[in-house]
Amino acid sequence: MRRLISMLCLVGVVLFGACALGKVEISGLFMKQAGYQESDIRAMTEEFLKMRPDIDVKLSFVAYEELHDKIVVAAASGAGTYDVILLDCIWPAEFAEAGWLLDVTERLSEEDRADIFPEVLSAVTYRGRLYGMPWLNDWEYFFYNKKMLEAVGAKPPTYWTEVIDIARKLKAQNIVEYPIIDAWGQGEAVVIQWLQYVYAMGGTLFDEAGNPTMNEGKPLEALEFMVQHMDEGLFNPACIESFYEEVRRVFSAGQAAFGLNWTYMYNLANDPAESQIAGDAVIAVIPGFPDGRRSATCNGGMGLSILTSSQHPDEAWDYIQYLASKEVQKKYSQNALPIWKSLYDDPELIAQQPELIKVAKEQIHYIFDRPQVPWYSQLSLILSEELQAALTKAKTPKQAMDDAVSRTKEVMERYAQ
Amino acid sequence: MHSKVPPTPSGMYPRGGLLRRRETAFAWALILPSFVFIGVIIFYPMGLSLRLSLFQVDLTRRGAGTPFVGLANYIDILKSGYFWSSVGRTAYFTVVSIAIEMVLGLFIALLLNEKFRGRSILRSLLLLPWALPITVDAIMWKWIFNANYGAFNALLQQLGLIEKYQPWLTRPWSAMHCVIAADVWKVTPLVALLLLAGLQTIPRELYEAAEVDGAGWFRSLWKITIPLLGPTMTVVLVLRTLDAFRVFDIVYVMTQGGPANATKVISFLTYQEAFKFLHFSRGAALSYLITLIVAVLALLYTRAMKRQIEY
Incomplete structure (x- = not known):
């Protein structure tokens, strides 16, 4: 009993002490x-x-x-x-x-x-x-390695078509094995990066009536662009397992000439403690497509x-x-x-x-902006799964996007009930 | 409880008397706290999630309310291809990882059962991977399999097996095996240790007799070691199956279910339904389905084990 009383006293003191300090x-x-x-x-x-x-x-x-x-x-x-x-x-x-x-x-x-x-x-x-x-x-920016571009005498690119040309040169001259690194890991990242190509091409995901239409036109072309240039070895095959930190590490290690990332990579890629290419990392506006928009970046x-x-x-x-x-x-x-x-x-x-x-x-x-719908988490997951299915060759881009459309419709129907 | 009462030499515990009743009450008093504790942290949430799985609880649709839908959640899930493909993946993960762990574990156990210098040091070193938290294990293997600077790539290249670095985690088929490798590395020591304990219960005389009869190493392994290790192996099998079927952490850290869903095991699917989509009722139904599968497996195993012991 005496022990109980002393325990209670102790608890009381602690509680009182906390109150006396009065911190929220x-x-x-x-x-x-x-x-x-x-x-x-x-x-x-x-x-x-x-x-x-x-x-x-x-x-x-x-x-x-x-x-x-x-x-x-x-x-x-x-x-x-x-x-x-x-x-x-x-x-x-x-x-x-x-x-x-x-x-x-x-x-x-x-x-x-x-x-x-x-x-x-x-x-x-x-x-x-x-x-x-x-x-x-x-929002995101485009980054390039100044030294590598100088090595092939290239000017900073404005359009993706130019990026691809420079990347081919860099690869042919063995300056870098895989010239472009991007974050295509399964999750939000691959969706954001794909959207960036879609919008740069001038496309959208839904038609005016709000129906999903990513299985045709620009959204499909954007995915084909990604698959095609990864097959060619211009995009690093590790893109599929990369998120933004991986992009930063690969770019900062001098294993890529081009990369897309958020603001924070700029200062870190130029910090000698964090990067092997400090001083060579240049930040620029994200390239566009000549027949689309000048640029596109995700909010x-x-x-x-x-x-x-x-x-x-x-x-x-x-x-x-x-x-x-x-x-x-x-x-x-x-x-x-x-x-x-x-x-x-x-x-x-x-x-x-x-x-x-x-x-x-x-x-x-x-x-x-990404679509502002309460079921965005589901849309994002569907897109990330289908995009990855195409990138890993489990499906063709067309198949993957067809499936994305039908699954999106299911979610929309369930939500509309 | 009755059989636990010690024999009474001089009628200290009169049959059905006050003392015995007091003893029973005392036993109950001792058990009660843990009973309440287990009730609150296990039975109550279990009941609650069972209830949840019979309603439609979708936090992103507050307007829709939470109507009772009976077994609709279960039926929905059982009808979807996504559920069955993730069950298939989970089964593949379970079977392959356990098979490798068993074989490797047995060899390590046999080795450590022999007498040689430094055996006790090796035995304690063996436990190192097991002592590592799963998350640490998964992060480590993610780095090892890294496509740009991973140690696995460096090893294969130095051995001349590959020409250039391969992105192991980006191919659906190899990603699954990378996850299995991480699991095998971590769990084999435990399997080996349990089997080693089993090995030490086998009397040496049996081997000596076999040697006298002219049986070789392999024959005594096949005729003595493995049959007598049967019960231990079954226990390991049960433990590991139940564990492997619920694998989550390694997948979460290494692949997030990717690439292209190749490693989306059933626990990951459940987690996505509940915490990514906020479909709490579907998540609960999925958890119950996992519980059901694991329960059936456990039942089958215990049956098999009983038969073995009789044999």
Whole structure:
């Protein structure tokens, strides 16, 4: 009995101690991949905590591929595991339909909203309501190895046709075995990269009535383009198992002349500690097709959202506001550019990132959004499976895309019931 | 419980008396906490997911409500080709990986059963792969099979078996075997250890007698070792089948079910339904189907085991 009393005393002391400190603890879920690096986010959070001693922030980092599922499990259980989550632009429809995201439309001022790129605002918007604060302003770029291009006397390419010509030369002269690396791993990556070719060719996935039509025209041609040039040995066969980190490693190891990736590869590929080609990695606008568009890049904007299960939405919002503030975004512009339009004319920012800002200002004109439907996760999975079936030769491109269309129709029917 | 009561020399425990009843109550009191614990963490979720599998719970369609649909989820799944092809893949993974693990494990066990210098060191080294977390094992093998700088490619090239590096994980057929290799590497030590324990129960006299009768190494292996190892092998087989049929982590880390679904085993399919598509009810139904398959396998094995012991 005496032991029990002393145990209770101990518990009491601990509880009292926690109350006396009076800290509100919020927890955030972030990703460990493109965009702001883990060390950036930890540093930003440290700075915030210094300003707000009444708050404590617990951080978790997972790979992008796990982010969706972690959020789903936490949100569906309603246990309030996370207060703040990183939201990809393809999830607002799905998560908002499930009722997991706090509507923050009223929290963002008109003035602020006017200064944010519409492309990143759309990343956190569903049916006109705002479900988070835009944060990561990101889209893909084209990268090339300056030295390799000089070796064959080639000019930087504007169109994919030129890329293919240069790649053939590079291969013929044994400068690089597989000139192009791209992220075609089974998952979201292969879908994004294929869409990039589809849109650059001037195509779309659905007709005006909303019926899926990827088994004909440009979407099919885009897939044939990928298969054909992989067979030719211009695209690295390892594309099929590559995600963006693999693309970065192959490109940084000097095993590719061309690569597609998000902003973060630029600084890392030119960092001698991370790359064997530091100084030779050039960032450029993604090539287009002469009979299609000049360029196309996927909107990879991400936002910070508050889960409805959060006990401390106000503190969470303060934290989010700090992370997305102009000062913080300017300071950490190395791996992701700011969401604020006004900063792009800021001489300090331009001085920090002269090349990147120049290319970014041009590339932003060619941004496309992925289909914003609540069943996007399923559409993406169907596409990734069928694209991979064609890339691995299990099916012909036509067969694969026919199957993609019929499976998409099934999902749409089930959803319309 | 009754048989557990020690014989009473001087009527200390009167039959059906107070003490005995108190003892039974005491036993119950001891068991109760773990019973409640198991109930809360196993039976309650099991019941809940069984219920879930009979309703239509789709979080992306809140407007549709959660109507009772009976066995519709099960029927839907059983009718879909995707389910059966992933069952086929899982069965292939299970059979091939266990076959290799058994053969390799037996040879390693036989080797470590011999007397030689450094045997105890080797025995403890053997457990190294088994001690590694599965995720670490999978990441390591993913790097080994890497198409651009993998050690496996380097090895084959130095041996002159391949001219240039091959993307092993991008071809459906080879990707499945890469996943199997990762599993074999990790689990063979366990199999070997269990078989080694079995080997040590075989009396040496049998081998000595066989030697006197003029039987060679191979003959005593076939006539003594393997038959007497039968029960141990069955136990290993049961354990491994149940495990292999639920394989998930290796696939998740190494291939994400790709390329072109070549490694999409049934657990991965379940995970996708539940956590990627938020079709919780279909996910639950799939889990129950896996449970059913595993239960049937376990039943068949235990039957076979009983017969063996009688033999």
